[in-house]
Amino acid sequence: MNLTSYQKLAAHYKKYIYQSMDMIEKKLHPAILEDEELVRRATFFVRNGAVSISNYYPQEHKIDFTVRDVSNIDVSYDLLQNRFNCPCPMQKPCRHIVAAVFYLYQQNDSLSTWISEWRANDDMTQLTLLKDERSPRSWELIVENFFRKFISQYPPTSFYLLEFAVHDLKAQIKKSRPFEREWQPIYDVYVNLSILVKIWPYLEPFADSNMRNRVFHFLHEYVDELDDSLAQLASKPRMFAADPFYDDMMKRVRSFYFETESLFRFRKHVYLAFWDALVTDKKTRLEEVKFLEQLDKTDEDIPLNIVLPYFYLTLSMTNELLAAAEKMETEQLLEWLEVCEKALHTTNKDMVNNLARKILPHVSRYLNEVVTNPTRVMLIRRLELLFASIQLESEELEKLYQSFGLYGIQSYSTLLLKDKRYRDWMALHQSANSSLEYAEACGLPVVKEEAPEVLLPLYHHYAMRFIQEKNRYSYKQAVRIWKKMKQVAKKSNDTDYWNAYVENVREKYKRLRALQQEIEKGNLPL
Amino acid sequence: MTQPLSITKDFSLHIHATENGNFHLTTAISPAEQWVPYLYIDHRESYFGLNAQVEDNALIASPVELVELFSGKNTLLSLFPV
Structure with missing residues (x-):
């Protein structure tokens, strides 16, 4: 290839080269020192002949470059897709990529002009001035600047490093916080959201590693903080001048929720929190509802429009809400539980009542087939609280508690006692197979007062359990239980029966000498 | 752990009459030590199963006992012939 052929090549792809230049212009900002240096170096490569074209694939519209940096770097450039491939570890676009594009650009245009325009593009030449100009773009630049410094230039190799980096990043960004009080909450929310969206791609890989719990913990704290700032912001009157910030944030939140991947629950939380705090007009919400109703994208097998019920709830679209609840799938019980809990805080009792009843049929299958053990206890507690706050029939409650499995014993016991079903309580x-202590916590004293005779089989059952352990300590425990049984027998006027019972026990276990001694000591007969 | 709570227990029993007029009850589901106490939960006459006769993982019950156990006085017990 001779020189003119490079020019021809550049002229041929002019449109695409301009596109790439636009991309560079958008991504790099003259006020950020690193960007400025990057452009300077790329220009240096081009001017010193360090960039050369090594290959051209006319069929695929691809050009390969060699850039002579410390070592030779091979960059490939897919013109039509505006895509690059550079093996260096720097954040993209790196200086090699920029140099390659500059090289093509300067075949037909003046690179110097472009650079001086780029520099003049923003009249703010120093970062310190950025915070005085109040626009989403300048705040974004502040975040971007520090984000590069702390994170993207040296991608953290462990999650702890990432945590430290985020911490430092926040501290630095805080320095640019506006002095006016009314602007502070917006700034906090804005930069927190911006950081979250930026670190997301770095968090993701750790969430699948053995650091999973740490990541969850970090995100919980992060989101809590974000919630606090949002609450602060929502409690203040809204400024007209801040509208561009609100719009920008909502745009980001939506793309964060709809377009990023993994850790769905956190993304959903952020999305809903922002809708709650920042959007006040009904029209925007209705538009979102329309959008969501047509959306059928899923992430982690959860449809993204699972957030619809929240919108129905805030918009008081009762019919739509109940219709959606009717169609709920068991796997999504947790989401609906959250909707109910939210409804509990905001709307009337009837609404919650109707909604919670829609959940009821799914509880049993969800708890016993879908959910895994560690989260069950908390979930059961939440379900219990929810259903305790609405009016359920005894039979419905009974079914519910039964589906809780062993965790439901306490609530179930309370219910049985309330219905005076003492025998069922004992049978339960x-x-x-609960322990005596647990039974006592579940209302044994009440049964003792109301229907002492019912307790005899239960005490017998406990005593037998101890005897089967066949050691003196257990025999002592058995006798301790028999003493309680004796009190109950006395109370229910079963003296003769009790004495016969003790006789039979002694007869049956006459070969267990230690047990006989303990019984003797216990002075069991009445 | 994942089983739902229940007051009632469902299991099938095989009941055969023995030569001396007693009945021989077995089930494949759990060892006799486990299910027999549930059966006798209301049976005061045998002291809640204390005197129940368990041999070779089977319950040997007299006709009187069977009548008492399954007479319907015990509300938790109901029989469904298979």
Whole structure:
């Protein structure tokens, strides 16, 4: 190839080269020192003949470059897609890529002119001035600047490093916080959201590693903080001048929710929190509802429009809400539980009542087939609280508690006692094999007062359990239980029956000498 | 752990009459030590199963006992012939 052929090549792809130049212009900012240096170096490469074209694939519209940096770097440039491939570890676009594009650009145009225009593009030449100009773009630049310094230039190799980096990043960004009080909450929310969106791609890989719990913890704290700032912001009157910030944030939140991947629950939380705090007009919400109703994108097998019920709820679209609840799938019980809990805080009782009843049929299958063990206890507690706050029939409650499995014993016991079903209470504890202490916590004293005779089989059951352990300590425990049983027998006027019972026990276990001694000591007969 | 709570227990029993007029009850589901107490939960006459006769993982019950156990006085017990 001779020189003119390079020019021809550049002229041929002029449109695409301009596109790439636009991209560079958008991504690099003259006020950020690193960007400025990057452009300077790229220009230096071009002017010193360090860039050369090594290959051209006319069929695929691809050009390969060699850039002579410390070592030779091979960059390939896919013109039509505006895509690059450079093996260096720097954040993209790196100086090699920029140099390659500059090289093509300067075949037909003046690079110097472009650079001086780029520099003049923003009249703010120093970062310190940025914070005085109040626009989403300048705040974004502040975040971007520090984000590069702390994170993207040296991608953290461990999650701890990432955490430290985020911490430092926040501290630095805080220095540019506006002095006017009314602007501070917006700034906090804005930069926190911006950081979250930026670190997301770095968090993702750690969430699948053994650092999973740490990542969750970090995100929980982060989101909590974000919620606080949002609450602060929502409690203040809204300024007209801040509208561009609100719009910008909502745009980001939407793309964060709809377009990023993984850790769905956190993304959903952020999305809903922003809708709650920042959007006040009904029209925007209705538009979002329309959008969501047509959306059928899923992430982690959860449809993204799972957030619809929240919108129905805030817009008081009762019919739509209940219709959606009717169609709920068991796997999404948790989401609906959250909707109910939110409804509990905001709307009337009837609404929650209707909604919670829609959940009820799914509880059993969800708890016993879908959810995994560690989260179950908390979930059961939440379900219990929810259903306690609405009016359910005894039979419905009974079914619910039964589906809780062993975790439901306490609530179930309370229900049985309330319905004066003492015998069932006893049978429940025998069948669930609960300990005497647990039974006592579940209302044994009440049964003792109301229907002492019912307790005899239960005490017998406990005593037998101890005897089967076949050691003196257990025999002592058995006798301790028999003493309680004796009190109950006395109370229910079963003296003769009790004495016969003790006789039979002694007869049956006459070969267990230690047990006989303990019984003797216990002075069991009445 | 993942089983739902229940007051009632469902299991199938095989009941055969023995030569001396007693009945021989077995089930494949759990060892006799486990299910027999549930059966006798209301049976005061045998002291809640204390005197129940368990041999070779099977319950040997007299006709009187069977009548008492399954007479319907015990509300938790109901029989469904298979």
